[in-house]
Amino acid sequence: MSRISVRGFAVASATAVTSVGAVVGVAAGADSTADTGDRVEATAADQTLLADIPAQSDVRSQYAMLTEQADVAADTASAEARTALQESARKQAAADAQAKKEAAEQAAKEREAAEQAASRSAVTDSSSIAVQSSYTVAEVQAIARQMIPADQFQCFSNIVDHESGWNYQATNPSSGAYGLMQALPGSKMVSAGADWQTNPATQIEWGLNYMNSRYDSPCGAWNFWQANNWY
Incomplete structure (x- = not known):
């Protein structure tokens, strides 16, 4: 009343x-x-x-x-x-705070994903590497250091050590696998360049793309290699 x-x-x-x-x-x-x-x-x-x-x-x-x-x-x-x-205002404030937290977490995830994607991409494109008639192991490794992200280089190097010993013309007589990465068949490296048989930079670019697409990174490929002795 x-x-x-x-x-x-x-x-x-x-x-x-x-x-x-x-x-x-x-x-x-x-x-x-x-x-x-x-x-x-x-x-x-x-x-x-x-x-x-x-x-x-x-x-x-x-x-x-x-x-x-x-x-x-x-x-x-x-x-x-x-x-x-007051209760309604408290609930709204809590909801706003949660939304901001989720937005910040999502932004952090996206930033991390972008950084990881950038780290997996070639630092230097193969087309910017000067072409030579032949290459020593040291020269091939120097090219790889220019193209492979620093935090992935050792994993990449470990695989190449086991597969070809850094010989860009290495050929497996029984399977026909070819090059630094021992691609099988070697002709699949044409996707990185027509000079895949003679240019180690082309082989490195193909190998990096392969490791990223199949194992997410050279280190992912190396982890798989250690467990299976192939990649």
């Missing part, structure tokens, strides 16, 4: 008391010509009716009590509303 309706009830109660009193007075005046017995009965009836009506002070007390109850109810409702708003 709102404060306005409570106060309206109290006013209505007071008005009822006044109206009943007026009615009783009129009734008493109208009976003045009746006999004594009737007047006694009317007086007794009037007293009984008035006894049933709260005194004016009682009405004021009830009004004050109801008003106080309405105030308490209103204050309670306001407190509950504030609590609900």
Whole structure:
């Protein structure tokens, strides 16, 4: 019940008391010509009716009590509303914080993936390496260092050591595998360049692409090689 309706009830109660009193007075005046017995009965009836009506002070007390109850109810409702708003704000803040955290984690993952992809890509393209008529092992290794990411070079080197000993013209007489990577058949290295038979840079580029695509990196390929003695 709102404060306005409570106060309206109290006013209505007071008005009822006044109206009943007026009615009783009129009734008493109208009976003045009746006999004594009737007047006694009317007086007794009037007293009984008035006894049933709260005194004016009682009405004021009830009004004050109801008003106080309405105030308490209103204050309670306001407190509950504030609590609900605070809880809603807390939940929204928590949701915003979680969203920011997830966005930051996703950005970190994407950044890491990009860095890994960059580290797997050739540092120097084979086309930028000067072509020679022949190459020593040291020269081939120097070319590889220019093309292979630093954190992957040792793994790459381990595989080449086992496969060809850094001889870019190494040929397996039984299988026909060819070159630094011992590609089988060797002609598949044409995807990196038509000079795959004579250019170690072309072979290195093909080998790096193969290791990245199949094992995610030269180190991934080396891990597989150690477990299987092939890659």
